[in-house]
Amino acid sequence: MTPLIDPFARPISYLRVSVTDRCDFRCTYCMAEHMQFLPKKDLLTLEELDRLCSTFIHLGVTKLRITGGEPLVRRDIMTFFRTIARHLDSGALSELTLTTNGSQLARFADELAACGIRRVNVSLDTLDQEKFAEITRWGRLPQVMQGIEAAKRAGLRVKINTVALKGFNEDELFSLLEWCAREDHDLTFIEVMPMGEMGEELRLDQYWPLKDLRARLAERFTLTDLAERSGGPARYVRIEETGQKVGFITPLTHNFCESCNRVRVTCTGELFMCLGQEDMADLRAPLRASSDDAALEQAIRAAIARKPKGHDFDYSRQKVAGQMSRHMSHTGG
Numbered sequence: 618m619t620p621l622i623d624p625f626a627r628p629i630s631y632l633r634v635s636v637t638d639r640c641d642f643r644c645t646y647c648m649a650e651h652m653q654f655l656p657k658k659d660l661l662t663l664e665e666l667d668r669l670c671s672t673f674i675h676l677g678v679t680k681l682r683i684t685g686g687e688p689l690v691r692r693d694i695m696t697f698f699r700t701i702a703r704h705l706d707s708g709a710l711s712e713l714t715l716t717t718n719g720s721q722l723a724r725f726a727d728e729l730a731a732c733g734i735r736r737v738n739v740s741l742d743t744l745d746q747e748k749f750a751e752i753t754r755w756g757r758l759p760q761v762m763q764g765i766e767a768a769k770r771a772g773l774r775v776k777i778n779t780v781a782l783k784g785f786n787e788d789e790l791f792s793l794l795e796w797c798a799r800e801d802h803d804l805t806f807i808e809v810m811p812m813g814e815m816g817e818e819l820r821l822d823q824y825w826p827l828k829d830l831r832a833r834l835a836e837r838f839t840l841t842d843l844a845e846r847s848g849g850p851a852r853y854v855r856i857e858e859t860g861q862k863v864g865f866i867t868p869l870t871h872n873f874c875e876s877c878n879r880v881r882v883t884c885t886g887e888l889f890m891c892l893g894q895e896d897m898a899d900l901r902a903p904l905r906a907s908s909d910d911a912a913l914e915q916a917i918r919a920a921i922a923r924k925p926k927g928h929d930f931d932y933s934r935q936k937v938a939g940q941m942s943r944h945m946s947h948t949g950g
């Protein structure tokens with residue numbers, strides 16, 4: 618089997634799959650309050666998702682991240698996790714993981730751990746209950762905290778993902794850091810991205826460049842750059858005073874494209890070769906056309922052959938250039 622290699626000689630080993638566009642939160646930077654969700658018939662069934670992921674694994678994907686929308690609100694999603702975990706047992710997959718808002722972790726953490734999941738990313742932008750309700754609109758902080766505790770008890774390593782928002786969580790930089798140190802959670806900051814059709818001013822207003830955040834950290838701590846690379850947009854530093862590792866995801870910069878090892882599939886089976894480009898391939902049609910995987914494999918290979926060199930996001934001229942019309946909940950962050 619020839620592995621998936623794109624035209625720029627990048628092996629594709631990491632697949633992120635959105636299993637639903639629905640969510641029990643309405644984070645202001647991610648969704649409109651009244652979202653129109655997709656009709657059920659457009660979504661890949663759990664069986665189709667399994668076939669699709671298994672085909673990518675067959676083609677050399679070794680790391681699979683399940684996301685959404687909120688993956689844990691998809692009905693019967695644990696059946697999917699239990700089934701796809703066979704690729705962990707066989708050794709074909711080296712990691713199966715998920716990104717979640719944490720609201721359902723109290724229910725599912727034990728089962729996820731039993732499937733062989735070792736780490737979860739939990740998105741959390743503030744430790745203040747009122748601010749949490751404001752930014753997520755529908756979320757409640759205590760529920761998420763209980764979820765995070767359940768994950769920890771189940772033996773899952775927790776990484777907190779925090780979207781850096783000017784005027785919102787700037788004042789919590791050090792309290793978030795201290796909380797993560799105390800709880801032994803990894804912490805990664807994400808730069809806010811121009812997604813969906815939110816008001817342009819709002820996002821520019823909230824844009825807190827991670828280089829500024831980093832400079833703020835450096836006023837108090839000694840930061841050492843780590844060579845560690847994930848093949849994605851994350852860069853890591855160690856905080857010498859606490860020993861913590863902190864990540865920075867700056868998707869608006871181009872400096873990670875050359876090592877990009879990932880592609881994304883939406884819950885309707887659209888394969889996006891680059892988070893910042895509109896080009897995609899429909900995998901649902903070949904999935905549904907035949908129970909044989911040959912056409913699906915062919916469609917995947919043809920798409921990877923078109924994976925672009927990089928993306929076009931640019932905030933530099935105080936306008937949102939290269940803005941994407943799709944929501945993060947659609948492509949799955």
Ligand code: SAM
Binds near residue numbers: 647685686807812
């Ligand atoms: N619901 C899950 C969650 O919140 O973790 C998984 C899906 S969510 C779309 C994945 C990640 O995308 C979250 O960490 C979220 O904070 C981030 N995200 C959503 N919209 C974003 C935006 N406009 N800019 C940067 N990150 C965003």
Ligand code: SF4
Binds near residue numbers: 640642685686740945
């Ligand atoms: Fe839901 Fe995650 Fe988007 Fe928030 S960021 S609305 S939790 S999908």
